[in-house]
Amino acid sequence: MSTALFLLRKLMQDRSAFLGFLLILGLVLCAIFAPYLAPFPDDVWDLHPTNRLMPPGGEHYLGTDRMGSDIYSRLLFGARITIVIGVVAVGVSLLIGVPIGLLAGYYHNWFSDLLMRVSDIFLAVPQIVLAIAIAQTLGPSLNNVILALSLTYWPWFTRLVYAETRSLLNEIFIESAIALGASPFRVIVFHILPNVASPIIVRTSIGMGFTILTAATLGFLGLGAQPPAPEWGRMISESREFLPDAWWYALAPGMAIFVVVMGFNLLGDGLRDILDPKIRRSSHAKP
Amino acid sequence: MPSPDLLTVSDLEVGFATENGTAKVLDRVNLRIGQGQVVGLVGESGCGKTTLARAILGVLPMPAAHIGGGRIVFHGEDLLQQDPDTVNRLIRGRKITFIPQDPYGSFNPLFSVGDQIMQLMKWNSPLLEESGDKRSAWPALFQPYPRARYRADREKVLEVLRQVQLPQPEQALKKLPHEFSGGQRQRLMIAMALLSDPDLIIADEPTTALDVTIQAQILRLLRQLVKDRGISVLFTTHDLGTAYEICDSITVMYAGQEMESASTEAFFGRPSHRYTNRLLESLPSPDRDIQGIGGDVPSLVDPPGGCRFHPRCDYATEECRQARPDTETLDDDHWVRCHHPKRDASAEPHFAGQDNVG
Amino acid sequence: MIAVVFVISHIIPADPVALVAGETATQEQIEALRAKLGFDKPLHVQLFNYYANLLRGDLGVSLYTARPITQDLATRLPATIELTLAAMLLSIVVGIPLGVLSAVHRNSVFDHSLRIVTVSGLAIASFWLGIMLQLLFSMKLGWTPLNGRIDGFPPRGGTGLFLVDTLVAGNFKGFWNALEHLALPTITLAFPALATVVRFTRAGVLDVIQSAFVQYERAMGLPSGVIVWKYILRNALISTVTQIGLLFGILLAGTVVIETVFDWPGIGNYAFGSILQSDYNAIMGFTVWAGVMFILVNLLVDILHSLIDPRETRS
Numbered sequence: 001m002s003t004a005l006f007l008l009r010k011l012m013q014d015r016s017a018f019l020g021f022l023l024i025l026g027l028v029l030c031a032i033f034a035p036y037l038a039p040f041p042d043d044v045w046d047l048h049p050t051n052r053l054m055p056p057g058g059e060h061y062l063g064t065d066r067m068g069s070d071i072y073s074r075l076l077f078g079a080r081i082t083i084v085i086g087v088v089a090v091g092v093s094l095l096i097g098v099p100i101g102l103l104a105g106y107y108h109n110w111f112s113d114l115l116m117r118v119s120d121i122f123l124a125v126p127q128i129v130l131a132i133a134i135a136q137t138l139g140p141s142l143n144n145v146i147l148a149l150s151l152t153y154w155p156w157f158t159r160l161v162y163a164e165t166r167s168l169l170n171e172i173f174i175e176s177a178i179a180l181g182a183s184p185f186r187v188i189v190f191h192i193l194p195n196v197a198s199p200i201i202v203r204t205s206i207g208m209g210f211t212i213l214t215a216a217t218l219g220f221l222g223l224g225a226q227p228p229a230p231e232w233g234r235m236i237s238e239s240r241e242f243l244p245d246a247w248w249y250a251l252a253p254g255m256a257i258f259v260v261v262m263g264f265n266l267l268g269d270g271l272r273d274i275l276d277p278k279i280r281r282s283s284h285a286k287p
Numbered sequence: 288m289p290s291p292d293l294l295t296v297s298d299l300e301v302g303f304a305t306e307n308g309t310a311k312v313l314d315r316v317n318l319r320i321g322q323g324q325v326v327g328l329v330g331e332s333g334c335g336k337t338t339l340a341r342a343i344l345g346v347l348p349m350p351a352a353h354i355g356g357g358r359i360v361f362h363g364e365d366l367l368q369q370d371p372d373t374v375n376r377l378i379r380g381r382k383i384t385f386i387p388q389d390p391y392g393s394f395n396p397l398f399s400v401g402d403q404i405m406q407l408m409k410w411n412s413p414l415l416e417e418s419g420d421k422r423s424a425w426p427a428l429f430q431p432y433p434r435a436r437y438r439a440d441r442e443k444v445l446e447v448l449r450q451v452q453l454p455q456p457e458q459a460l461k462k463l464p465h466e467f468s469g470g471q472r473q474r475l476m477i478a479m480a481l482l483s484d485p486d487l488i489i490a491d492e493p494t495t496a497l498d499v500t501i502q503a504q505i506l507r508l509l510r511q512l513v514k515d516r517g518i519s520v521l522f523t524t525h526d527l528g529t530a531y532e533i534c535d536s537i538t539v540m541y542a543g544q545e546m547e548s549a550s551t552e553a554f555f556g557r558p559s560h561r562y563t564n565r566l567l568e569s570l571p572s573p574d575r576d577i578q579g580i581g582g583d584v585p586s587l588v589d590p591p592g593g594c595r596f597h598p599r600c601d602y603a604t605e606e607c608r609q610a611r612p613d614t615e616t617l618d619d620d621h622w623v624r625c626h627h628p629k630r631d632a633s634a635e636p637h638f639a640g641q642d643n644v645g
Numbered sequence: 646m647i648a649v650v651f652v653i654s655h656i657i658p659a660d661p662v663a664l665v666a667g668e669t670a671t672q673e674q675i676e677a678l679r680a681k682l683g684f685d686k687p688l689h690v691q692l693f694n695y696y697a698n699l700l701r702g703d704l705g706v707s708l709y710t711a712r713p714i715t716q717d718l719a720t721r722l723p724a725t726i727e728l729t730l731a732a733m734l735l736s737i738v739v740g741i742p743l744g745v746l747s748a749v750h751r752n753s754v755f756d757h758s759l760r761i762v763t764v765s766g767l768a769i770a771s772f773w774l775g776i777m778l779q780l781l782f783s784m785k786l787g788w789t790p791l792n793g794r795i796d797g798f799p800p801r802g803g804t805g806l807f808l809v810d811t812l813v814a815g816n817f818k819g820f821w822n823a824l825e826h827l828a829l830p831t832i833t834l835a836f837p838a839l840a841t842v843v844r845f846t847r848a849g850v851l852d853v854i855q856s857a858f859v860q861y862e863r864a865m866g867l868p869s870g871v872i873v874w875k876y877i878l879r880n881a882l883i884s885t886v887t888q889i890g891l892l893f894g895i896l897l898a899g900t901v902v903i904e905t906v907f908d909w910p911g912i913g914n915y916a917f918g919s920i921l922q923s924d925y926n927a928i929m930g931f932t933v934w935a936g937v938m939f940i941l942v943n944l945l946v947d948i949l950h951s952l953i954d955p956r957e958t959r960s
Contacts, residue, residue, distance in 0.1 A: 016760075125935055126898030129916060133928060136920050213770055217902055220772045221917065236773055243776070244784035254773035262768040269764070344864045380866025387864070392857030395876050397954055407865055427868030428875060463955055479865070489864075 010274045017270020023263030031079040038073035044230055053246045063248040066238060067228075071249065074230035075256050081231050082260060085146055085215045086208045092150035093157055093207065098200065100154070101161025102188050106169070116162060119155035127152045128214055135223040142225040145218050149211050160203055164196040198275035202268050209264030216257050232257050293519045294320040294343070294487060299357030301335075301342055303587075304350075310587035312338045314543045314595070315357065317614070320487065320519050325510065327534030327551070328523040329566075333584060335543040336523040337388075340491045343521065344385055345374055361487070380411045384480040386490040386509075390472035390497070394464030401460030404479060405432075408440040411483040444482065451478045451508060470501040477509055487519045494529060506533050527570055531555060536620060539563050542585050542595040544611070549621040559617055559628040562596045594626065602627045695929070704933060705926035709919070714930040717915065722934075723805025724794060725904070725911030729896050731827055732835035736892070740839045741878075741885070744846025748854065748881075749873055751847075759843065766840025771899055775833040775906040782829060792908035795823050830907045834899045838892050845888045849881030856880075879953060886949045893942045897935060 011017050035041045039059060048068030056063040062071040100119075104112030122130065134148035168174055168191075177191050218224045219233025227234065232253040239249035301313040312335045320326045328336045341347050343359055345366060359366045361383065366374055387393040395403060409432045448456035451474040464472065473493060480488050490509070494502040510533050513520050524530050530537050531551060538548040539562065547560040558564050568578040582599035585591050593610050597603040606626050616622045698705060704714035747756045783791040790796065795807055800819050802810025808827070811819035853859065854877060862872045900913030908914070912934055919927030 016764075123894075125932065126894060126901065128898045128901055129920075129931070129935070132901070132917065132920050137923065209768065213768075216770050217772060220770070221902070221905065233770070233772075236770075236776065240776065244780050247780055250773070250776055250780065254770060254777065257770050257773065258765070258768055261770075262764060265764055265768050341864075346860065346863045375866050375868075378866070379864070385861065385864040387857060387861050389857045393861040395858045395862070395880070396956065397879050398876070399955075406867065406871065410867055410871075411865070427870035465956060 007271075007274065011267075011270060014270045014273060016266050017273070020263045020266025020268075020270060023259055024267060027079055027083065027260050027263065030076050031083050034076040034080060038070070038076045040070040040073040041077075043069035043073045044077050045228055053242060053249070055246075056248050062252045063246070065235070065246075065249055066242060071235075071252050074235065075232070075252060078230040078232045078235070078253070078256065079260075081142065081225055081229060082212055082215070082257075085142070085149065086212045086264075088146050089149035089153060089211045089215070090204055090207045092146075093153040094200070094204065096150070097154035097157025098161050101158040102165055102192060102196075104158070105162045105165025106184060106188055106192070108166070112162075115158070119158045122152060122155040123159065128217060131214060131218060132221065132223060135218055140223045140226060142229065142231075145215055145224045148218070149214060153207060153211060156207065157200065157203060160199055161196055164199055165192055168192050168195055198271075202272045202275060205264050205268035205271055209261040209268070212264070213257065213261050291322050292319050293322045293324075293361070294318075294521075295358075295360045296339070296343065297358050297360070299339070299342060299359065300355030301338055301347065302353045302355055303338075304353065305588060308588045309353070311355075311590060312352075312543050312587055313342065314590070315611075316540070316543070316545050318521075318538055318545065319548075320521055323514075323517040323519055325513065325520040325522060325533055325535045327530035327537040328521060328540065329525065329527060329530050329537055330540035331525060331584060333542075333587075334540045336525075336540050337491055339540070340489050340521060340523050344383060344489055345371070345379055380407065381413075381415075381483045382485055383487045383489060384411075384483060384485040386473075386476050386480045386488060386493045388492040388495055390469055390476050390493075393476065394472065396464055398463075399460065400462055400464055400467070400475060403464075404444055404460065404475075404482070405437070405440065407479055408444060408482060409437075412436065412440045412443070413482075413484045414439055414443075444478075447478045447481050448475075450481075450512065451475070453478065469497050470505065473497060473501075473505050474508070477505070477512065481512060481516070481518075484516075485518060487521065488513065490520055490522045492524050493522075495524070495526075502529070503532070509533065527566065539566065542590060543587055544595050545624065546596065547623045547625070549618075553618060553621045557617075557621075559621075559623040559630070560625045561600050561602055561627070561629065564629060565599075594624075699933070704930045707919075707924055707927050709922045709924045709927070714926050717927065718912065718930050718934060721910055721912050721915050724909055725900055725913060727806045727808065728827065728830055728834060728904070728909060728911060729900060731831040732838060732896055732899075733892070735831060735835040736838035736842050740842030741846050741882075744843040744885075745850050745873065745878060745881070747843065748847045748850035751851065763840040763843045766836045766843075769836065771833055771837060772902045772906050774836060775829065775903055778829045778833060779906075789829055790822075790826050792826075792906075794826050794910060795819065796826075830903055830909055833906070834896060834903050837899065838895050841888065841892055841895060842885065845885045846881060849884040850877055852884070853877050853880040882953050883950070886946055886953060889946050889949070890939075890942055893938065897938065 011021055030037060039061075040046075046069065048064070051060075051064050051068035052066060054060055054064040054068075060070050060072065062075065065071055065074070100115055104115045130152045131145075131148040134151060135144050138144040138147065174187065174191055177187050182191070215224065216231075216233030216236075219231040220237045222234070222237065224234055225231040227238075235253040236250050239246060239253075242249055296316060296318040298315045298317065299313050300311070300315055302309040303312050316335070316339060318326075318328070318339065328339065330336050338347070338352075342354070343366075347354070354367065357367070361378065366378065394400070409430075414436050444460070445456045448459065453459055453471060453474050459467075459475075467475065473496075476493070480490075493509070494505055497505060506529065509520075512518075522530070522534055534551050536548065536550045537554040539546050539554075539560065541562050547554070547558070547563050549557075549559075554563070555567070558567055565578070565580045568575075569580060571577050580599060585595060585598065591598050592608060594600070594603070594607045594612055597607040600607065604626065610626075612624045612626045614622045614624050615628060617628070695705070704718070706713055707717055710717065743759060747759045750756055779791055782789045800807055800810040800814060800816060800823075802813055804810055807823035808820060811817070811823055850873075859872060859877060862876055863869075897913075900909075900911060901917055902913070903909070904911045904914035905917050912931060915927065916931035918924075919931065
């Protein structure tokens with residue numbers, strides 16, 4: 001708890017990290033209170049053909065789409081999809097990637113080598129290509145997008161945790177814990193895991209942004225949540241046939257994606273600065 | 288006999304921004320370096336000697352460091368008041384050169400020694416005055432190096448490399464820094480400091496990183512070379528033995544203030560400041576046990592008032608807590624900044640409660 | 646790597662054979678086609694056959710176009726290479742100087758503004774950036790073409806790189822036209838890569854700027870231009886070069902999306918189409934291309950390293 005408070009206080013001091021924090025907070029609030037914030041909460045499903053492609057202004061702050069639905073309302077509900085994708089995909093990646101990284105780093109035998117080779121391959125092929133392939137074969141749906149992203153993002157955690165674990169094993173405090181007869185489980189859970197927590201937290205924040213971006217790309221390519229779900233990437237792809245006239249149609253969802261991903265990236269950068277004093281941005285020099 | 292001053296530092300104040308506030312690393316520091324003199328600047332780690340050396344060179348880490356006041360007068364002109372660009376062009380690296388502490392890290396690992404030496408010569412060669420200085424015509428990176436001067440400069444480089452007794456100087460220029468031993472690298476560093484025929488060399492703990500056996504050789508070489516040429520040296524070190532071997536006079540610093548300055552002979556023979564005494568007692572000697580100095584080095588962010596040494600001084604009085612002592616001249620070239628200096632080794636006053644001062 | 650992608654693409658539950666055979670095909674027809682394509686054999690036999698053919702330079706036949714994959718790849722490769730090289734060049738030539746300047750003037754207004762740009766570069770969805778650029782420069786302003794590689798017939802020439810081919814032929818009008826087509830996709834593709842280059846260069850320079858040799862060079866009065874652009878930069882590039890692999894990953898992933906947005910007839914576009922059609926052999930073809938690029942890029946990194954760091958070759 002005190003650690004969380006410490007982090008929060010440090011975050012307040014770093015302007016850009018705090019901005020990131022606020023942006024994410026805003027996203028979460030939008031998602032929770034979408035039904036109350038949205039002027040036309042029913043527009044996620046409803047059609048109003050007479051209101052098609054109305055420019056921003058009046059009662060439609062961000063204009064309307066090809067079905068005459070209020071884009072602002074749809075964006076607010078889209079925040080829910082975005083959060084679910086980010087949290088579940090990164091969460092599953094954590095659950096797969098971290099244990100594999102810890103075990104492979106700790107035992108370091110042929111099997112862990114094999115696991116690392118496999119994760120290398122996942123890293124060598126662009127994530128988007130693998131995700132497209134998986135999402136396509138499983139059939140386009142929100143759940144399959146989440147599955148595809150989870151299956152392709154875990155190697156990032158594995159790589160990170162593996163490298164950190166390998167270098168921690170050379171530390172004296174780990175060596176002495178092993179020498180004192182601590183069981184492998186104890187060493188991994190109580191000695192190694194707390195020390196790799198910082199990079200994992202940083203990677204989680206950046207991974208959220210990255211995953212949301214990839215999910216939007218899949219949505220854009222038609223592989224994500226199916227209409228009428230207000231998925232942001234899909235909204236952009238729908239808008240293309242109405243360009244250049246309905247410019248707001250493409251602009252608004254893109255800005256939403258940008259702001260959210262920016263929030264996670266800023267937060268991740270700030271957390272890195274706070275948690276890893278070696279690469280702090282500050283210019284304080286030793287006399 | 289006091290020689291005419293080449294460089295005087297007066298009331299120099301330097302602060303460093305830290306997370307806890309400003310650290311007053313130099314608190315109104317004074318220093319004099321005579322023509323042709325080798326001046327030792329001794330003190331514990333963190334006492335400010337390296338900061339003083341860097342301040343004279345004008346390479347304090349900005350913007351963390353901040354010069355609060357004072358003067359650094361070289362050849363009669365205050366370096367702090369001059370245009371920084373002019374200082375960089377005409378003085379730094381030419382009239383005042385530098386021998387760093389770390390001969391391993393101070394070479395750029397990716398460039399041959401010859402490239403680095405000739406780059407110095409390109410900008411600092413003593414021949415520059417004669418051939419006219421046209422430094423600002425081009426961006427520095429693309430400025431050509433005139434052929435004729437290059438050849439003359441290269442001859443000079445080889446000559447100096449022979450003087451620092453570096454074997455096979457021609458081949459040495461083609462090598463990369465990591466192909467030399469530590470001692471050879473420090474010989475190269477000395478040579479590089481001599482190339483521009485400077486008036487003053489700032490040597491910042493130049494032997495600390497070397498093996499003890501090589502230290503003595505390098506020190507003798509350095510002293511002989513500067514004495515031959517009449518170059519002044521500011522030599523910082525935390526090792527009193529090294530200072531004894533090479534210096535003509537010694538200034539001792541403590542927690543950002545200078546405490547005592549004397550000729551080497553007087554410094555070791557008739558030390559006056561209480562801190563100097565304790566420092567000398569901390570040297571190993573067959574006559575007595577080594578004495579440490581009780582207490583801790585004070586914080587520079589919130590230093591003790593008055594004399595900064597008073598919390599650790601056995602002779603401290605209320606006066607020491609309140610006011611910073613003025614300098615008291617004891618002798619030609621020997622002054623001390625202490626309210627209660629030790630006047631004479633034989634006539635030591637009260638030893639109140641002291642039973643282990645040797 | 647090929648094995649893993651091969652297994653992944655074959656265990657996924659889709660039947661391309663049925664797809665190819667068509668809606669009206671009978672079960673016997675489908676099985677006959679399956680046998681003809683070799684899909685009836687066990688997976689490890691299929692994999693072995695694939696490797697054997699790969700060694701002969703045979704990537705199989707596209708299930709969709711019925712042309713050899715190698716031929717499909719060959720016609721599309723130059724487009725992707727031209728686009729990728731242009732983006733890489735842009736991100737490196739612009740990114741490295743910006744990174745250096747931002748480190749040297751760190752915490753200045755310039756540094757902060759650049760930081761906003763680089764953080765945006767990694768936060769912007771590249772398909773959206775591409776569409777926005779199209780909207781502004783092609784549709785509204787009419788400065789650049791909307792999509793494609795060139796107007797009219799492609800230039801004749803050996804390389805397939807339109808910029809090179811038109812230039813060799815002395816066809817400056819064609820060159821300019823190809824350049825106009827190339828501009829927007831290149832900027833879109835390069836933006837995240839540029840952000841990465843700036844960030845790594847900045848971090849590398851900040852690392853080096855503290856080192857003892859830089860302090861020595863400053864203390865000896867060398868002009869700061871020489872210190873920064875000669876002595877610091879080369880040291881900082883060691884770590885930047887290591888990141889080229891990462892950079893290439895960004896570009897490779899980018900081509901899939903951006904070629905789709907700009908109708909760029911390259912490999913990325915091809916890969917996306919093949920995935921939608923479950924065209925195994927074509928997907929494998931893209932994987933082989935990604936693998937070859939991976940190896941080439943690592944080779945390039947090694948070569949650049951030994952060029953920058955003379956210690957590697959000498960000791």
